[in-house]
Amino acid sequence: MIKWMIGLKICAFGLGAVFLCLAVLIAFIYLFGIILKSIEKNSVKKAG
Amino acid sequence: MTSLILNTGIVNLSLGNFVMWLIAFLFIYLAIQKNYEPLLLVPIGFGILAVNLPLTCLMKEGSGLLWKFYHYGLEWEVIPPLIFLGLGALTDFGPMISNPKTLILGAGAQFGVYAAFFGAILIGFDIPEACSIGIIGGADGPTTIFTTVHLAPHLLGATAVAAYSYMSLVPIIQPPIMRLLTTKEERKIRMKQLRPVSKKEKIIFPLITVVVICLIVPASAPLMVMFMLGNLFKECGVVKRLSDTAANELMNIVTILLGISVGATMSAEHFLKPQVIFVFLMGLVAFGFSTAAGILLAKFINIFATEKINPLIGSAGVSAVPMAARVSQIEGAKADPKNFLLMHAMGPNVAGVIGTVVAAGVFLSLGN
Numbered sequence: 001m002i003k004w005m006i007g008l009k010i011c012a013f014g015l016g017a018v019f020l021c022l023a024v025l026i027a028f029i030y031l032f033g034i035i036l037k038s039i040e041k042n043s044v045k046k047a048g
Numbered sequence: 049m050t051s052l053i054l055n056t057g058i059v060n061l062s063l064g065n066f067v068m069w070l071i072a073f074l075f076i077y078l079a080i081q082k083n084y085e086p087l088l089l090v091p092i093g094f095g096i097l098a099v100n101l102p103l104t105c106l107m108k109e110g111s112g113l114l115w116k117f118y119h120y121g122l123e124w125e126v127i128p129p130l131i132f133l134g135l136g137a138l139t140d141f142g143p144m145i146s147n148p149k150t151l152i153l154g155a156g157a158q159f160g161v162y163a164a165f166f167g168a169i170l171i172g173f174d175i176p177e178a179c180s181i182g183i184i185g186g187a188d189g190p191t192t193i194f195t196t197v198h199l200a201p202h203l204l205g206a207t208a209v210a211a212y213s214y215m216s217l218v219p220i221i222q223p224p225i226m227r228l229l230t231t232k233e234e235r236k237i238r239m240k241q242l243r244p245v246s247k248k249e250k251i252i253f254p255l256i257t258v259v260v261i262c263l264i265v266p267a268s269a270p271l272m273v274m275f276m277l278g279n280l281f282k283e284c285g286v287v288k289r290l291s292d293t294a295a296n297e298l299m300n301i302v303t304i305l306l307g308i309s310v311g312a313t314m315s316a317e318h319f320l321k322p323q324v325i326f327v328f329l330m331g332l333v334a335f336g337f338s339t340a341a342g343i344l345l346a347k348f349i350n351i352f353a354t355e356k357i358n359p360l361i362g363s364a365g366v367s368a369v370p371m372a373a374r375v376s377q378i379e380g381a382k383a384d385p386k387n388f389l390l391m392h393a394m395g396p397n398v399a400g401v402i403g404t405v406v407a408a409g410v411f412l413s414l415g416n
Contacts, residue, residue: 003169003174003175004169006175006414007165007166007169007175007178009414010165010175010179010410010411010414010415011162011165011166013410013414014158014161014162014406014407014410014411014414015155015158015159015162017264017265017406017407017409017410018155018158018403018406018407018410019152019155020264021260021261021264021265021402021403021406022151022152022154022155022399022402022403022406023152024260024264025148025151025256025257025260025261025402026148026149026151026152028256028260029145029148029151029249029253030148032249032252032256033249036246036248036249
C-alpha cells in the first residue's frame, strides 16, 4: 500500500512537472515572439 | 599442466555464457544485417561477448578495463550528459518554436512512462526499479541509462537494451496504434506551414529552457544543461568548432564507450533472470501507451483548436529523434501523399526529449 502511495505521488509530481515545464516554455516562446516582433517594428519605424 | 588447463576460459564456460554469446551475436546480426541502431548494437553486442568470456576479469571491480569504462563513464555520470551535449548540437528546435502548441504533445507522450511505472510496481518491482523501467517509455537511451545507473544499476543492461531495441522498432510498434486511434480523415489533416524562426529566438530558447527546467526540476540539470549547451553551440554560430566536435567526434567517442559499457553489464549471472523478461514487457507497454497518449492528446486539443493538428504527429512525442517523426510523415503520406508532416512532427519529437528528461529528474528526486 505504501509503495502505491509513493507511486501515485511520483506520478502526480512527474506529470505535473512535465506539463508545468512545457507550459512555461510555451508561454516564454509566445512572449519572446511578441517582444522580438515589437523590437523589429520599432527598429523599422526608426529606420523609416 | 592441470593448473594451466583449469586456468583457461574453456573449462570455465557455463551454459549462461553460451546463451549470452547467442544474444551478442543476435545484436551484432541485427545491427549489421537489419541496420537496427547499429551505432549502439555493435558495441553493446561486442561488450556482451567480451564480458561473457570466462576469467577475463574485464568487469573486475577496480582493475577490469570495461569496469573502468562503466565506473568512470556511467557511474560518474559522464557519458549520458556528453551524449546530450552532442544531441543538443544536432537538434533544431525551430519547428517547435514555430508551433509551440506541439510542446504539449511531447508532455502527453510521457503518460506511457507512468503506465509502465505502475505496471512494474504491479509486477512486484520496487520503486527505484519501477522508475528505471518506466523511463524506457521516454524512448531516450541516455536518459534511461542515466536514471537506471542511479536507481537500479543491476537493471542497466536490460533497460538500456530495451530502450534502444524499442527505439529501433518504432517503425514497427507505432503504425498499428496510429491507425487504430485515428480515422483516415484525421490522418489527412493538413497543417499550416510553419513560420520561419529567427536566429534570436533560437539563441534565446536554450537559455530560457535551461533556467526554467532546472529551477522546476533541479535533478534534471546534468542532462538538461548539456543538452541546451550543445544547442547553444549550434545556434549561436560563433563556436562552429565546438558545435562540430560535440555533434561528431565527441559524440562518436562517447557512443563507443556507452555501448561497450552497457554491454559489459550484461554478464550471464546478471542478465539471465526472469525479471529481465518483465523489463522488456513493460518497455513495450510504455512505448504503446506513450504513442497512444500522444495521439489522443492531439485529438483532444483538436476539440478546442481552430487550427487542427494532425493527430499522427502526437505519436512523435515519444522522443526517438528523428525516427518517430519520420513514422508520422510516412503514415500521413499513406493517407495523403501530398501531406508533409515531418517538420510538424519534429516539434513534439524534440519536446518529448525535454519531457523525458523532466520525468527522469522527478524519478531521481523522489524514486530513491
